[in-house]
Every structure is written in structure tokens, then in C-alpha cells.
Amino acid sequence: xxxxxxxxxxxxxxxxxxxxxxxxxxxxxxxxxxxxxxxxxxxxxxxxxxxxxxxxxxxxxxxxxxxxxxxxxxxxxxxxxxxxxxxxxxxxxxxxxxxxxxxxxxxxxxxxxxxxxxxxxxxxxxxxxxxxxxxxxxxxxxxxxxxxxxxxxxx
Amino acid sequence: xxxxxxxxxxxxxxxxxxxxxxxxxxxxxxxxxxxxxxxxxxxxxxxxxxxxxxxxxxxxxxxxxxxxxxxxxxxxxxxxxxxxxxxxxxxxxxxxxxxxxxxxxxxxxxxxxxxxxxxxxxxxxxxxxxxxxxxxxxxxxxxxxxxxxxxxxxxxxxxxxxxxxxxxxxxxxxxxxxxxxxxxxxxxxxxxxxxxxxxxxxxxxxxxxxxxxxxxxxxxxxxxxxxxxxxxxxxxxxxxxxxx
Numbered sequence: 001x002x003x004x005x006x007x008x009x010x011x012x013x014x015x016x017x018x019x020x021x022x023x024x025x026x027x028x029x030x031x032x033x034x035x036x037x038x039x040x041x042x043x044x045x046x047x048x049x050x051x052x053x054x055x056x057x058x059x060x061x062x063x064x065x066x067x068x069x070x071x072x073x074x075x076x077x078x079x080x081x082x083x084x085x086x087x088x089x090x091x092x093x094x095x096x097x098x099x100x101x102x103x104x105x106x107x108x109x110x111x112x113x114x115x116x117x118x119x120x121x122x123x124x125x126x127x128x129x130x131x132x133x134x135x136x137x138x139x140x141x142x143x144x145x146x147x148x149x150x151x152x153x154x155x
Numbered sequence: 156x157x158x159x160x161x162x163x164x165x166x167x168x169x170x171x172x173x174x175x176x177x178x179x180x181x182x183x184x185x186x187x188x189x190x191x192x193x194x195x196x197x198x199x200x201x202x203x204x205x206x207x208x209x210x211x212x213x214x215x216x217x218x219x220x221x222x223x224x225x226x227x228x229x230x231x232x233x234x235x236x237x238x239x240x241x242x243x244x245x246x247x248x249x250x251x252x253x254x255x256x257x258x259x260x261x262x263x264x265x266x267x268x269x270x271x272x273x274x275x276x277x278x279x280x281x282x283x284x285x286x287x288x289x290x291x292x293x294x295x296x297x298x299x300x301x302x303x304x305x306x307x308x309x310x311x312x313x314x315x316x317x318x319x320x321x322x323x324x325x326x327x328x329x330x331x332x333x334x335x336x337x338x339x340x341x342x343x344x345x346x347x348x349x350x351x352x353x354x355x356x357x358x359x360x361x362x363x364x365x366x367x368x369x370x371x372x373x374x375x376x377x378x379x380x381x382x383x384x385x386x387x388x389x390x391x392x393x394x395x396x397x398x399x
Contacts, residue, residue, distance in 0.1 A: 012241055015240075015241035015242075015244045015245050016237075016240060016241045016244075018241075018244045019240030019241050019243070019244045020240075022240075022244070023240070031386075033305070033382050033385055033386055034243075034302050034304050034305060034381075034382065034385060035240070035304075036239065036240045036243035036244060037243060037378065037379075037381065037382035037385070039240065039243065039244040040243055040244050040245075040246055040247045040250070040378060040382075041247070041382075042244075042247075043244050043245075043247035043248075044247040044250055044251055047247060047248070047251040048251065048254070054248050054251060054252065057245065057248060058248065060241075060245070061245035061248045062245075064238060064241055064242035064245045065242060065245050065246060065248075065249070065367055065371060065374060066367065067189075067242075068242050068360075068363060068364040068367045068374065069189070069206040069207050069210075069361075069364035069365065069367070069368060070185070070186075070189045070206075070210070070235060070238075071235045071236065071238045071239045071242060071364075072207050072235075072239070072328070072360055072361050072364055073185050073188065073189060073206075073207060073210045073211055073214060073235065074181075074185060074214075074228070074229075074231040074232035074234075074235050074236065075232060075236070075325060076207055076208075076211040076325055076328075076329055076361075077185075077211055077214050077215055077218070077225065077228060077231075077232075078225060078232065078325065079211075079215075079322065079325055079326060079329075080215050080218070080219070080225055081225050082322045089288065089292065092283075092286040092287075092288060093288075093292070093296065093323070093326075094326070094330070095282075095286070096279055096282050096283045096286065096288070096296055097279075097296070097299055097323065097326060097327045097330055098330055098334065099278060099282050100275045100276075100278040100279035100282060100296075100299070101275060101299070101300065101327055101330055101331045101334065101357050101358070102334060102338055103274055103275060103278045104271045104272070104274055104275025104278070104300065104353075104356065104357045105271070105331065105334070105335055105338055105339065105353045105354075105357050106338065106339075106342050106344075106353075107267075107270055107271050107274045107275075108267040108268060108270060108271025108272075108274075108349075108352055108353045108356050108357065109267070109271075109339050109342070109344035109349045109350060109352065109353035110342060110344060110349075111263070111266055111267040111270055111271070112260070112263045112264055112266070112267030112268075112346070112348060112349035112352045112353070113263075113344050113345075113346040113348075113349035114263075115262065115263030115266060115267070116260050116263045116264075116346055116348060116349060117259050117260070117263075
């Protein structure tokens with residue numbers, strides 16, 4: 001169990017290192033892209049070379065990606081400070097946001113869906129959560145079984 | 156043992172001093188609110204039970220009821236904020252897995268993204284004018300769909316207020332994540348690429364969060380869309396907003 005936790009920590013640490021590299025590149029080159037998106041492109045490029053297998057990050061990445069929403073909660077709680085600013089024009093501001101975002105959502109979603117090639121809906125099978133794979137020949141399943149299981153859901 | 160015991164006791168006492176106790180409280184409260192809202196969203200899926208909105212509402216209610224200041228809750232922002240970077244990098248894995256699909260959808264995705272980003276900014280500016288909102292409010296509102304870090308940079312270029320812009324970005328992300336899935340269902344958008352694209356373009360990080368809950372492919376597409384629309388808006392926004 002300790003080994004599992006250490007492995008998880010190491011995977012998240014590696015993802016963090018890629019994020020730092022991305023931040024550095026974005027600030028040094030002054031490109032208007034968030035550093036974490038640059039870090040994501042770095043990892044994507046590494047995976048495309050074929051030298052770095054995705055399962056090296058699978059558990060840490062799966063855990064983080066599934067709970068992405070959690071990491072934004074404290075930022076949204078920060079809105080409780082903005083009461084006065086939003087209060088004066090509150091109704092007008094919120095209606096501008098709701099209307100413009102709704103229009104944008106519909107336009108971009110419908111455009112992309114209409115233009116997307118038919119049948120390219122992708123497979124719904126997740127690349128994360130290998131423990132739920134039912135194929136006993138899957139090397140990940142064998143490894144997870146050998147290491148004993150702490151469900152990711154418990155974390 | 157005799158030497159280390161008092162030392163570690165002091166350390167524990169220091170750790171449990173007010174600051175750290177508040178940090179533990181803030182982190183625990185956030186985790187509990189998130190766990191509860193995940194369960195609620197599974198039981199009753201609706202815009203009001205989307206995890207970011209619902210957890211935020213619970214945390215704010217508890218803080219207000221306990222007369223706790225946001226400044227005292229702020230450690231949670233540091234703790235959870237740390238994970239946003241690695242979590243975004245992690246989205247490269249589903250993206251890599253679905254790379255063939257991504258390539259086949261490249262043109263539709265790019266067209267959807269640019270039209271969506273232009274139209275949402277145009278509608279925001281036009282509607283704000285209609286409601287009689289002033290210059291600086293209007294220009295700050297126009298940047299609402301850009302991810303916070305980039306929106307604040309653009310704000311400086313277009314004479315918008317960085318603080319207001321950041322606030323609009325957060326409110327918009329929450330609204331987009333709440334309305335998005337419901338609205339896309341209503342207009343019949345079911346393609347995971349199209350849903351991820353719309354959420355990432357309109358609601359940045361919180362859109363990615365919502366899209367990741369739907370499917371990992373949508374989450375990955377949303378993160379690419381957020382990055383691309385940030386680049387696109389930083390080129391396009393100054394041209395449009397210099398007229399207001």
C-alpha cells in the first residue's frame with residue numbers, strides 16, 4: 001500500500017514537473033498560452049515519440065483528471081468577496097454572461113457536431129481506471145492485482 | 156526518545172496552532188462539500204447540482220454560517236490550486252489515446268472554436284451596450300470566456316480592469332459549466348468532441364472540469380479548446396475591443 005501511494009505520488013510529481021517546464025516555456029517565449037496547456041502539449045509530444053508509455057502516468061493522471069472539478073472550488077468560493085462589485089450591476093452582468101455564453105455554447109457545439117465526420121463519435125471506453133478492465137490478460141490488471149488494491153475512488 | 160519527544164510535541168502544538176487548524180478545516184470542508192455534491196449530481200443531475208457550483212454553494216454557506224472570512228479559508232485555494240497544473244498536463248493521456256479521432260475532427264473543431272469565440276464576445280459586447288453598461292465593464296465582460304491567467308494579460312492590453320475581468324471569468328466559468336450540459340442536450344449536441352469543444356471554449360477550466368465528468372475524451376478536447384481559444388482571443392480581442 002505504501003508502494004502504491006509512493007508510485008501515485010511519483011506520477012503526480014512527474015506531471016507537476018512537466019507543468020513547471022510548461023510554465024517556464026510560456027513565460028520565456030512570451031506566448032499567450034497558459035503554462036499548464038504548454039505542459040500538456042509537452043507530455044502529448046513525449047507520448048507521441050513512443051518512448052514514454054502512457055501507463056507510466058495512468059494512475060496519477062486518472063485520479064487528477066477525474067477530480068478536476070474539485071480543484072476549482074476554492075477559486076469559485078473567492079467570489080464571496082466580490083459581493084459589492086457584482087451587487088451594483090448584478091442582474092445586468094449575470095444576464096450578459098448567461099446570454100453570451102449560451103449563444104457561444106450552441107454555436108460552437110452545433111457547428112463542430114454538424115461538420116464532424118459521421119461515425120467519429122469515438123469509443124466510450126476510458127483509458128483511465130485500468131482496475132475496472134475486465135480483461136485478465138491486461139498487464140495493468142495483473143499488476144494492480146499483485147499490488148493489492150486501494151480503490152482510487154477511496155482517495 | 157527523551158530528547159525528541161518534547162521537540163515533536165512542540166511541533167504538533169505549533170502545527171495545530173490557529174493557521175494550520177484553519178487550513179485543515181478549509182481543506183476538509185472543501186473535500187466534504189465536493190464528495191457530497193458528486194453524490195447529489197449523480198442522484199439528481201441538473202444545472203444546480205453540477206459539482207463546482209454545488210460544492211461552492213455549500214462551502215460559502217458553511218463559511219457564512221460560521222462567520223469565517225475568505226482570508227481564513229484561503230489556504231484551501233493554495234492546496235487545491237497546486238493540483239490544477241498537473242491535472243491539466245494529465246489530460247494529454249486521453250488526448251494521445253484519441254489522437255486519430257482528434258485529427259479527423261481538426262477542421263470542424265477549429266471552425267467551431269473560432270466562430271464560438273467570436274460570437275460570444277460579440278454578443279457580450281452588444282448585449283452589454285444594450286443594457287447601458289459602461290466602457291470598462293463592457294471591455295472586462297468581453298474577456299469572460301478566456302482562461303483567467305490569459306484574460307488578465309489581455310485586460311491590460313484592452314484597457315479593461317484585471318480584477319473585474321478575473322471575477323467575470325470565474326462567474327462565467329461556473330455559469331457555463333452549469334448551463335452547458337443542459338443546453339447542449341436541448342439542442343441535440345451529443346458528439347463528445349463537440350461537447351468538449353463548446354465547454355472548453357466557453358467556460359475554460361470549469362468547462363474542462365464539467366466535460367471531464369462526462370467523458371475523458373470531452374475533457375481532453377475541452378483543455379485543447381481552452382488553450383487554443385486563449386491564443387485566438389489574445390490575437391482577436393484587442394482588434395475588436397479597441398472600438399469600445
